[in-house]
Amino acid sequence: MFTVEQIPMPNLGLTGLAVNLSEEELAIQDVAHRFARDVMRPIGEQLDKMTPEQVAAPESPLWSFLQQLRDSGLIDLEAIAAMDNAQKARLVPIIFEELGWGDSGLTICALAGAFPAFAAYNTGNPELIERFGHLRGCWIGTQPDRGSDMVDYDKSEAVVGSRHNKPNLHARVEGNELIVNGQSSAWVSGAPIAECGLLNCPCDYDGNGIYREDGGLNSLVALVPFDLPGVSKGKALDKIGQRALPQGEIYFDEVRIPLDYVIADKELAYPSFYGALTFANMEMAATFTGVARAAFEHALDYVHERKQGGGLLIEHQSVRLRLFDLWRKVESSRAMSQRVFDYNYGPKGPHLLASLTSKTFVTQSCFEVCNDAMQLFGGNGLTREYPLEKLLRDARAALVEDGENTVLSLKGGSWLSHWYKANH
Ligand SMILES: Cc1cc2nc3c(=O)[nH]c(=O)nc-3n(C[C@H](O)[C@H](O)[C@H](O)COP(=O)(O)OP(=O)(O)OC[C@H]3O[C@@H](n4cnc5c(N)ncnc54)[C@H](O)[C@@H]3O)c2cc1C
Numbered sequence: 001m002f003t004v005e006q007i008p009m010p011n012l013g014l015t016g017l018a019v020n021l022s023e024e025e026l027a028i029q030d031v032a033h034r035f036a037r038d039v040m041r042p043i044g045e046q047l048d049k050m051t052p053e054q055v056a057a058p059e060s061p062l063w064s065f066l067q068q069l070r071d072s073g074l075i076d077l078e079a080i081a082a083m084d085n086a087q088k089a090r091l092v093p094i095i096f097e098e099l100g101w102g103d104s105g106l107t108i109c110a111l112a113g114a115f116p117a118f119a120a121y122n123t124g125n126p127e128l129i130e131r132f133g134h135l136r137g138c139w140i141g142t143q144p145d146r147g148s149d150m151v152d153y154d155k156s157e158a159v160v161g162s163r164h165n166k167p168n169l170h171a172r173v174e175g176n177e178l179i180v181n182g183q184s185s186a187w188v189s190g191a192p193i194a195e196c197g198l199l200n201c202p203c204d205y206d207g208n209g210i211y212r213e214d215g216g217l218n219s220l221v222a223l224v225p226f227d228l229p230g231v232s233k234g235k236a237l238d239k240i241g242q243r244a245l246p247q248g249e250i251y252f253d254e255v256r257i258p259l260d261y262v263i264a265d266k267e268l269a270y271p272s273f274y275g276a277l278t279f280a281n282m283e284m285a286a287t288f289t290g291v292a293r294a295a296f297e298h299a300l301d302y303v304h305e306r307k308q309g310g311g312l313l314i315e316h317q318s319v320r321l322r323l324f325d326l327w328r329k330v331e332s333s334r335a336m337s338q339r340v341f342d343y344n345y346g347p348k349g350p351h352l353l354a355s356l357t358s359k360t361f362v363t364q365s366c367f368e369v370c371n372d373a374m375q376l377f378g379g380n381g382l383t384r385e386y387p388l389e390k391l392l393r394d395a396r397a398a399l400v401e402d403g404e405n406t407v408l409s410l411k412g413g414s415w416l417s418h419w420y421k422a423n424h
Helices: 023-048 052-056 061-072 077-082 085-102 104-113 115-123 126-132 266-303 317-344 352-376 378-382 388-398 405-423
Strands: 169-174 177-183 196-204 219-225 231-233 250-258 262-265
Touching: 023 061, 023 085, 023 104, 061 104, 077 115, 085 104, 085 266, 085 317, 104 115, 104 266, 104 388, 115 126, 115 196, 115 219, 115 262, 115 266, 126 219, 177 196, 177 219, 196 266, 219 250, 219 266, 262 266, 266 317, 266 352, 266 388, 317 352, 352 378, 352 388, 352 405, 378 388
Parallel strands: 169 196
Antiparallel strands: 169 177, 177 250, 196 219, 219 262, 231 250
């Protein structure tokens, strides 16, 4: 049992109950926090009020953010690649929570922008690292008629006996080239400013079509430079939240790509896509822990300033109870996010089951925290003068982003059942 001689004040850090952060981790957290406060929040607020075209324009403050992020070294792919797994599991969630606390749209812009470079580093192929390691990118997964169908790649949640929709974007192999035609969905994060993409799409390898016998699709994963003839982009998408994150379609018209740029084909394409989704879902959880914490902190300030009912809001017992519920959700989110980083970088991981557990839990909790914090602000919460309405919109987008939460949860349930059947 613990012996407590006196009841002191709780000893909380920047991230609540987190303990045992080393000097190095505290220093990195501090750098990330200052960057989030001084660079990301002001730029994120500015971009939130602009049109999608203005956000992606050459004079947009988005470019200043991207430059300052590079200068900060906070997402240095070479440095991250050089870390051992235990370091990655500790440091990456600390950094992403702070960046999410600063602005989630900008965080996802940086994350998605690094996807092709990250994939190139993962291959260890010096030519791909040289060609793509320094390009700003995006992740092309979904298509107009293939949203959740893309996420449910193995068709575990599709109607039995059905075929997946015909793709709007597909490739065929001809000699030593890949020829790509069609369009992505309008949801590709960072597309309007990207120089290349990590492309996941159905592929006809041998002239026998793209469908497999089970109604699923033969696929591949390739790196695609956007300066090739036949690549063009659509209009930037206008949406409710994460407005600092520009999104849009990419069109391909007989685009010829060397087969050397294919990083996973045939049976390897499916694990490669799930590997990327496993990574992205895990980072989403760390990012939206930061968004939830931002909402909690704003509410904590506000209830200590606003007077109603004869005193400060915090003097009402029911308000303290509501505030504590926000805190509890932020702490549970961080714990869940950290646990999944530990699993994925540990000896048993990685697995998408782990990542979608934290992604669905944290983004849903984050939405509830933002909504309940907004309620504590009363009418002020609804206005653009105060920060809650932006946070609520940002959190709302996360429930669909990177796999819609219901579909991800269905896949989680199916994996639990597979695991049970294999062990009983
Ligand atoms: C902010 C944001 C960023 C994004 N970034 C990217 C990106 O960088 N790259 C990219 O490729 N895509 C990106 N996406 C796309 C995202 O992955 C898709 O929006 C998501 O997978 C859902 O697809 P959909 O929008 O077509 O919805 P749909 O698939 O049409 O789903 C509509 C509804 O149907 C339900 N449903 C669908 N299938 C099933 C099923 N089998 N069983 C039960 N219910 C089902 C879903 O639960 C959902 O409620 C992004 C989306 C957002 C919102």
